[in-house]
Amino acid sequence: MPIKFPFSRRAAPSDAWTKCPSCDSQVFNRQLERSMRICPSCGHHFRMSVGERIDLLLDPNSFEERDGGLEALDRLGFHDDRPYAHRLEASQVKTGLRDAVVWGIGRIDGQRVAIGIFDFRFMGGSMGAVVGEKLARCFEAALEERIPAIVVSASGGARMQEGTLSLMQLAKTTAPLVRLDAAGVPFIAVLTDPTTGGVLASFASLGDVILAEPKALIGFAGARVASDTVGEQMPEGFQTAEFLLAHGFVDAVVPRPELRATLSRLLRLLPAARAADEQRTEEKPWGPIGALSGFAERLGGAVSETIGIDTDADASGGNGERPSPAAQPAGPREDRP
């Protein structure tokens, strides 16, 4: 259950409008929500909450949250101008989240994925032990089920209030990726505004495919830190999604309205390798019977998908009946009749 708070949720009419930071126009919040939080006049992508991301990317009613009960501890006893415990509590009240990442299992056009999503509003999406633990479990679940992993990042980096333990989350979230490589399970990173610091310097830079939203701030060191340290002004367009694309560090800059379809297509193009034992048992002879059974599988997948039956084992089969030609190579067992 979401955390409940004892105050009115309809207190402040002043925030019915939001000023677009890019073109300065006043955007009605209701309009923003209908337009995937994209500015209708200039196309600026506003940040999204976890809930909005889930609704944007995953099939209706397909998302099941996992490990929703994990909560941060103050291992260091950290206090800056206020205690870490108070900062956590304030973020929990503001967002209704327990920490900056929600992960779970969902479907994109019927294809089962393990997905972790950041919410920047929770302490700047910073990665502490809970975020690291949830993402590690997300990757481990992907490994276990042999389904693709996706992480949608929006983070300022490691959470300073957890000291080196937050730095160690870089390694904690990266270690399972070595196992995904060995097992042949794909990982797609989606970088949204902003993705910086320790999050970019770990799993977010290690996607087999890395997508980014337009104009998203993506960089290792914040521009202010960089200017302070280096003592020079950063060039124009520095640390944007487009800058990374030009320098070869992301595969594509994808506008939000196309993000779900792009992910769906990549999932079809880059399915998990079949497990060694699976390969032996599933190998079917070519010829009419093989083709027929392949068709039946596809049909079966599609039917059970529409009536909501679990089709874990053959999620990719459900897409075989889609008109898109890209769907055809998805199942190696059925494309050579």
Added chain:
Amino acid sequence: MSDMPALVAASPPSEAEIESAWRRVQLARHPQRPRTLDLVPLIFTEFFELRGDRAFGDDPAIVAGPALLDGHPVMVVGHQKGTDTESNILRNFGSPHPEGFRKAQRLMRLADKLGLPIVTFLDTAGAFPGPSAEERGQAEAIASSIKLMTGLQVPVVVVVLGEGGSGGALAIGVGDVVLALENSVYSVISPEGCASILWRSRDEARTAAAAMRMTAHDQVDLGVVDAVVAEPAEGAHTDHPATAAALKQAILSAIRRLSEQGTAELLGNRYARLRGMGAYLETGAGPSRPTEAPSLRRRLGRILHLPGVPQRPRWSDIWPSDGGDDEHERGA
């Protein structure tokens, strides 16, 4: 919050804690403190420096190459700070560019191929944050270094010599055993950086150093460092050979211990070590569910199929954006 029993509000660090933490930071940054290339000839023999990342260039802020430890070949990788202005400019004050990490990766892969144990020395304020580093993928270089190290099939011993600064340190700092010199420090961000972000003033660096608990002994307490190696009485800068002798003993015994483990055991233990980093509370709270019909208008709208009312529960109703919770309904 009532369901957070273990989370109590901490108090600010005391003046004594600040004093003691800052003293360590200053010792870790002491200009005469032994650097990687000061200690390598005292610990190893026949160190042969190898250079270049085979893609862009060579980064003098990281030195690496094979050497003999007690007669056995090992791969040595370390940050290298300068000792004066000229060498500090050459070494970029020990802050590596991406090509430094890629050189380290190249040589760690070589060690992996030949089955040589790896010894790394951490001594950096952090990876270089400038535009040249960003252009060449600083974050990717660090990330792929970390990934490589988590999967190396040879024993890896990490030694924190001076400053263990953030991702630039961790990039060559993922190991099976992590040792730290007594007056070294290890942190997620420099105390100055932390102070300027959280206290909005670099002058609070001393307080930030204490709050982050960055001393070697604190790091043992947190489980990030496995053992502290004692320094000569006044600090490592007073006696390089004694410091090297103590380190050599610690490194040798760590490698001996690790060499007894098979590859699977080694990798399993390393994975478990990393997976166990950080404290969290596993509350019994179940998964969140989108709430059915959060408002009267929506409840009625569902029943009457009013336009603009979604027919299914939405996750954005429980986790909406800042602008208020039900803007889309109120504004209508």
